[in-house]
Amino acid sequence: MTKQADLERLERYNSQTTDYTLAIITDEDHASKVELENGQTAWTSKLRYDRLFRHQDSVTGEISYKLEMVPAEQGGEHQLISLIAEGGRGAEFSELVKFGSRLMTFDDRTGLVCEIRNENQLVPRHILMAGSGDEKFKGFKSEWATLKGDELIIGSHGRKRSHQWIKILRRDYALSSVDWRDRYRLMQQALNLSEEGYVIHEAAEWHPYRKEWLFFPRKISDAPFDRARDETDCGNNTLIIASEDFSHIRTVTVGTRDPERGISSFKILPGHPNECIGLKSIEIGERTESYLFCFNLDGEVLQEDTYIGPYKCEGIEIL
Numbered sequence: 001m002t003k004q005a006d007l008e009r010l011e012r013y014n015s016q017t018t019d020y021t022l023a024i025i026t027d028e029d030h031a032s033k034v035e036l037e038n039g040q041t042a043w044t045s046k047l048r049y050d051r052l053f054r055h056q057d058s059v060t061g062e063i064s065y066k067l068e069m070v071p072a073e074q075g076g077e078h079q080l081i082s083l084i085a086e087g088g089r090g091a092e093f094s095e096l097v098k099f100g101s102r103l104m105t106f107d108d109r110t111g112l113v114c115e116i117r118n119e120n121q122l123v124p125r126h127i128l129m130a131g132s133g134d135e136k137f138k139g140f141k142s143e144w145a146t147l148k149g150d151e152l153i154i155g156s157h158g159r160k161r162s163h164q165w166i167k168i169l170r171r172d173y174a175l176s177s178v179d180w181r182d183r184y185r186l187m188q189q190a191l192n193l194s195e196e197g198y199v200i201h202e203a204a205e206w207h208p209y210r211k212e213w214l215f216f217p218r219k220i221s222d223a224p225f226d227r228a229r230d231e232t233d234c235g236n237n238t239l240i241i242a243s244e245d246f247s248h249i250r251t252v253t254v255g256t257r258d259p260e261r262g263i264s265s266f267k268i269l270p271g272h273p274n275e276c277i278g279l280k281s282i283e284i285g286e287r288t289e290s291y292l293f294c295f296n297l298d299g300e301v302l303q304e305d306t307y308i309g310p311y312k313c314e315g316i317e318i319l
Helices: 005-010 181-190 227-233
Strands: 019-026 033-035 041-056 063-068 077-082 093-099 102-107 112-117 121-127 144-148 151-155 165-169 175-179 198-200 204-207 212-215 219-221 238-243 249-253 262-269 272-284 287-296 301-309 313-318
Touching: 005 093, 005 144, 019 093, 063 287, 077 112, 077 121, 093 144, 093 151, 093 262, 102 313, 144 204, 181 198, 181 238, 181 249, 204 262, 219 227, 227 272, 272 301, 272 313
Parallel strands: 063 301, 093 313, 262 313
Antiparallel strands: 019 041, 019 313, 033 041, 041 063, 041 077, 093 102, 102 112, 112 121, 144 151, 151 165, 165 175, 198 219, 204 212, 212 238, 238 249, 262 272, 272 287, 287 301
16 A cells, blocks of 8 residues: 555654755745846756754764755755746745655745756646635745645745635645635634734644644744844744644744744654754845754754855755
8 A cells, every 4th residue: 555645755764864865945036037048037046955964872862963065066056947937036946845756846936836856957837826726817925835645735924815825736736725814823823922913934844643733933923014023033933733623732942032043944854753854044135044953843952053055045855
């Protein structure tokens, strides 16, 4: 009997595995626009392949992680090229997910869903439309994605009404849209925020063993949205853990909050389902930075923030 996709993804490695290959993708926003040698306009994003090592002390049992950056000339960095844009912007990829043998990525500007093949080849598979998909001619702002059973679940940040829908893709790429406004509202209430406040989601995982949703908001605020304040003061370190139907929700504090840094992606580690790796990023005006960190679902930090580079990384996956 074939395993469901979410279990297959989580059981790719066993508990003895100590080193992993990571894929990390960037969202260059306005800087993504380029001109190709033939004069054609295109949009580009960086895709990194790096190494992660897990170590457990034989005496204390303490767990730690180490990131090893692979130099570009050794295959550590590739350029993804897209010819599809909306409003002069494209290739703003926000997440990476292994869906069976396929590595998927999602453009939060155009709604484009792509497979990544041969390390740097984009193969378009779908275009997701905003909201229910019938409201207006605008791409879905994909921000987070995970697997649940044999389905790929893609969501947005949840702050605006049109961003409170999710998209569900099956293995054959059949699509459905589901209104999640009540679930976004319940998560906001679990954080003790009034309706004036807001939560911005960019990172989520379905845990197939625990049958729980894990959401790690990028930003949390008890005041109405203000861009300058959001960039510098609203970074979050609270993990949301919800039952399958969101009838039970609890929160876990992970490390110390840095108001400038927000979570942009995280993944459960195959073979170690209580441990996660994640990305944090800073975006203040023209300043961007990204960091990798590791933690467990009890709130313990296993690896403090490790600097990746002066760009905005928005998606991470374990290959």
